[in-house]
Amino acid sequence: MTMASESRSAAQNIHYEGQYLDLMRRIWEHGDERMDRTGVGTRAVLGAQLRFDLADGRVPLLTTKRVFWKTATREFLWFLTGDTNIRALCAQGVEIWTDWPLDRYRRETGEAISREAFSQRIVADEAFAARWGDLGPVYGKQWVDWPVYEPAGEEGLFRRRPQGINQVAQLIAGLRSNPGGRRHIVEGWNVAELDAMALPPCHKTYQFHVAGNRLSCVLYQRSCDVVLGLPFNLWGAALFVHMVAQQCDLEPGELVWMGGDTHLYLNHADLIAEQLTRVPAGAPRLTIARRPETIFDYRIEDFSVEGYHPQGHLSAPVAV
Known part of the structure; x- marks a missing residue:
């Protein structure tokens, strides 16, 4: 050294x-x-x-x-x-999570869309964001709405509470x-x-x-x-x-x-x-x-x- x-x-x-x-x-x-x-x-x-x-x-x-x-x-x-949808993040210019839904969109549609164009569409089109912008029950969902199930009245059946x-x-x-x-x-x-x-x-x-x-x-x-x-x-x-x-x-x-x-x-x-x-x-x-x-x-x-x-x-x- x-x-x-x-x-x-x-x-x-x-x-x-x-x-x-x-x-x-x-x-x-x-x-x-x-x-x-x-x-x-x-x-x-x-x-x-x-x-x-x-x-x-x-x-x-x-x-x-x-x-x-x-x-x-x-x-x-x-x-x-x-929240589990990237729309609110993209609207603030935060692209930390965009790559995962973008990768899925490209694989499933075959469209070679740019990251910028994808993010803009997520913000502009609510239906598109609902279809392609959701990440599943990631971090925040577990932090503030961890799912809880309770008996639904019939033996062996359960339903999810509206709020976890x-x-x-x-x-x-x-x-x-x-x-x-x-x-x-x-x-x-x-x-x-x-x-x-x-x-x-x-x-x-x-x-x-x-x-x-x-x-x-x-x-x-x-x-x-x-x-x-x-x-x-x-x-x-x-x-x-x-x-x-x-x-x-x-x-x-x-x-x-x-x-x-x-x-x-x-x-x-x-x-x-x-x-x-x-x-x-x-x-x-x-x-x-x-x-x-x-x-x-x-x-x-x-x-x-x-x-x-x-x-x-x-x-x-x-x-x-």
């Missing part, structure tokens, strides 16, 4: 982002290389952990590349609505009434409905913990694309903690992220090499402008970030 690389490594380790870069380096240099369901191929490790202090508005935004935190926030607020379990509402109520409880969990992995989802949940289990007046959270992520997914997932989880803490009159504590199959895609090699040369800097802070009546009433304009000065944009293709 050269003196320059030693200096860069030391600077990375001081900053909260250093652990993310260390994880990236470990996977790229020592991960198991294999093919995956996308056909792209990955290098992966099983089991990883990152920890971030969220006190005083701290957030784990990466600084070695730009993370579009407003886009990630719009997605998170969309989760909280329980709102795990997020139960989380808030549980933290307020019993902060020391060990069941403050929001779960997305509904085994019975996985096959109906465009993509089974990656960030699947959130468990909250109160110590003193500080609210912390462990997020378990069963599958993690470190380049494209993890920066958004860290932001989303930190945002979740800040919002829940505000709603429960608590202070944000720590975010503990735990990864199962934690991987880098082989076609991200150039981006990885470039990002690992960069030195993180800065300490962005999140401010929430108001406290709405419930966690479901936040708006995008309620959130602002100060002190975020990321380095140049790095782009990479998504593996569908």
Whole structure:
């Protein structure tokens, strides 16, 4: 290792982002290389952990590349609505989920439509969006409307209740009434409905913990694309903690992220090499402008970030 690389490594380790870069380096240099369901191929490790202090508005935004935190926030607020159609996202210019329905549309119709044209049609045509824009019962549906079935009156017959379990509402109520409880969990992995989802949940289990007046959270992520997914997932989880803490009159504590199959895609090699040369800097802070009546009433304009000065944009293709 050269003196320059030693200096860069030391600077990375001081900053909260250093652990993310260390994880990236470990996977790229020592991960198991294999093919995956996308056909792209990955290098992966099983089991990883990152920890971030969220006190005083701290957030784990990466600084070695730009993370579009407003886009990630719009997605998170969309989760909280329980919506499963991309139309509302596309209308806001958020294309995080467009590739999955677009791929299905192209396969089933044979039309070589562009992503932009597909998204525009989703927004403009409600019937088209209903036919092609639905993702199945993904994240938000499980979070706020986990299905519940009850006897239908005849033996062996069951019907689904009109409204399922709102795990997020139960989380808030549980933290307020019993902060020391060990069941403050929001779960997305509904085994019975996985096959109906465009993509089974990656960030699947959130468990909250109160110590003193500080609210912390462990997020378990069963599958993690470190380049494209993890920066958004860290932001989303930190945002979740800040919002829940505000709603429960608590202070944000720590975010503990735990990864199962934690991987880098082989076609991200150039981006990885470039990002690992960069030195993180800065300490962005999140401010929430108001406290709405419930966690479901936040708006995008309620959130602002100060002190975020990321380095140049790095782009990479998504593996569908």
